[in-house]
Amino acid sequence: MVVRRSRHRLLALLCGVLAALTLTTPAVAAPERAALTRPEAAGGWLARQLVDGERFEAVFDGVAYPDQGLTLDAVFAFAATGVADDHGGDALAWVTRPDIRDGYLGDGVSEAYAGATAKLALAVQVRGGDPADVGGVDLIARLRSLQTPAGRFSDRSAYGDYSNAFSQSFALLALDRTAGGAPPAAAAWLAGTRCPDGGYPLLPAQPVCTSDVDATALAAQALRAADRPADAAAGLRWLVSVQRADGGFANAGGTPNANSTGLAAQALRDGHRLPAWARARAFLAGLQVGCAGAPADRGAVDFDGGGFDPPTAPRATAQAVLGLTGIGYARLSAAGADPGAPALACP
Numbered sequence: 573m574v575v576r577r578s579r580h581r582l583l584a585l586l587c588g589v590l591a592a593l594t595l596t597t598p599a600v601a602a603p604e605r606a607a608l609t610r611p612e613a614a615g616g617w618l619a620r621q622l623v624d625g626e627r628f629e630a631v632f633d634g635v636a637y638p639d640q641g642l643t644l645d646a647v648f649a650f651a652a653t654g655v656a657d658d659h660g661g662d663a664l665a666w667v668t669r670p671d672i673r674d675g676y677l678g679d680g681v682s683e684a685y686a687g688a689t690a691k692l693a694l695a696v697q698v699r700g701g702d703p704a705d706v707g708g709v710d711l712i713a714r715l716r717s718l719q720t721p722a723g724r725f726s727d728r729s730a731y732g733d734y735s736n737a738f739s740q741s742f743a744l745l746a747l748d749r750t751a752g753g754a755p756p757a758a759a760a761w762l763a764g765t766r767c768p769d770g771g772y773p774l775l776p777a778q779p780v781c782t783s784d785v786d787a788t789a790l791a792a793q794a795l796r797a798a799d800r801p802a803d804a805a806a807g808l809r810w811l812v813s814v815q816r817a818d819g820g821f822a823n824a825g826g827t828p829n830a831n832s833t834g835l836a837a838q839a840l841r842d843g844h845r846l847p848a849w850a851r852a853r854a855f856l857a858g859l860q861v862g863c864a865g866a867p868a869d870r871g872a873v874d875f876d877g878g879g880f881d882p883p884t885a886p887r888a889t890a891q892a893v894l895g896l897t898g899i900g901y902a903r904l905s906a907a908g909a910d911p912g913a914p915a916l917a918c919p
Contacts, residue, residue: 611896612914613871614860615653618646618889619913622659626666628886640667640676640688644695645890648904651698652897657909664699667692668706678729680709686718686725687739693746699906703746712750715743723761724776736774737765737787741794745901748797759798762791766803771810783810785823785832789839790901796843797902808843811836819851829876830859830888837895842902849898856892863918870916 623629628642643663650660666672677692678684693703693711703711718725725743727733740762748754765776771783772791792807815821820828821836837852859877861869866880873892875884 610871610916611653611893612655613916614873614889614893614896615650615655616913616915617869617871618649618886618893619656619659621886622646622663625659626662627672638672638675640672641691642887642890643667644691645887647695647906648698648901649890649893651904651906651909652893652899654909656911656913657906658911659913660699660906660909664695664701667695670707673707673709677709677711677714678727680714682728682730684714684718684728686715686727686735687742689715689718690725690739690742690746694742694749694901697746697749698904703750712747715746716752716755719743719755719758723755723757723759725758737762737772737776737784737791738774741787741790742901744794744798748794748902754794754798756798759795759800762798763795763800763803765791766806769810769813770806771814772807783814785811785814785821786835789832789835792839793842793900793902796900804843808839808845811840812845812848815848815851819853819855821852827876827878828855830856830873830892831875834873834888834891834893834895838898838900841895841898842900849895852895853898856895859888859892861916863916867918870918 621628628639628646629636630639630642631637644667647660647663650656667676673692676685676688678688689711692706693715696703696706696711704713715725718728720726724735725739726735740758744754744759744762747758762772766772767781767783769783771788773781774784774787788807788811792804792811795801795804795807811821815836816828818828819833821832822828823832833852833855837849837856840849840852856873859874861872861874861880863870869880872880872885873889874880875888
């Protein structure tokens with residue numbers, strides 16, 4: 573049982589790391605291009621992919637596991653696009669169900685995962701809830717208990733510490749929305765991980781500091797929220813410097829893709845780098861399935877334009893819409909969102 577749980581947790585943590593394929597972005601006719609810039613259609617498509625209208629699952633070796641992380645990405649996407657509010661509510665209700673919640677966060681005693689706790693707290697806040705009372709669990713108190721004297725938020729787990737830049741950034745973003753605010757020591761710790769080129773690594777204290785697009789995009793947003801604009805600006809400058817000629821972003825020399833570009837574009841718009849955001853947004857629009865695609869796929873965003881891939885499309889779409897709308901995590905809110913799941917309007 574311990575081996576299965578450890579393996580399941582590691583697989584869940586790595587679920588968002590997708591293999592890059594060769595980029596062959598399809599040409600799009602001018603009339604269709606206008607429709608492709610509609611993030612609402614992407615949000616509607618994403619809502620229709622939820623299992624039983626409430627969750628996403630990850631399948632390994634033929635076994636379906638709950639994918640709470642991707643489900644929360646969908647909650648953020650619905651808020652960003654202002655659609656599928658009913659689906660967002662159902663999805664959050666599923667993630668906060670005690671058995672599903674504790675499988676994601678840990679039991680809070682022997683097992684407590686910083687990144688998951690912070691991400692769920694932020695999702696609750698985005699939907700207007702109280703993260704200090706999620707089925708009787710105070711996510712904010714639990715998150716603060718995971719901060720080390722150095723300022724880092726770390727996992728408490730028999731399976732090892734998998735906390736990283738995402739954990740730290742989500743913690744700052746969630747705590748910034750509370751009365752106590754984001755801890756200065758935690759913001760200073762994240763700022764201190766910056767690489768010499770200005771970007772931020774996914775994992776700290778490596779022999780060679782290697783800037784990571786996804787980690788930098790989230791860190792820049794968190795540092796802006798935590799009133800460290802100079803540290804955020806360094807990350808944003810690095811993002812602009814590594815943007816590809818087609819407007820896309822890739823990690824580790826891979827192919828430009830919707831996931832990295834979506835997060836980078838969100839950070840660029842949040843940080844007022846508007847020309848770079850516009851180029852990234854155009855790249856994302858070019859990956860969205862339009863009226864020439866299969867009816868069931870219309871509105872989705874493909875991972876890299878190399879041919880529509882159903883298994884990777886939900887995560888690609890969820891992260892792409894963050895860049896298409898450009899609404900940063902610090903400003904994200906589901907208030908006023910429509911309940912429906914719109915489809916791409918086609919003749």
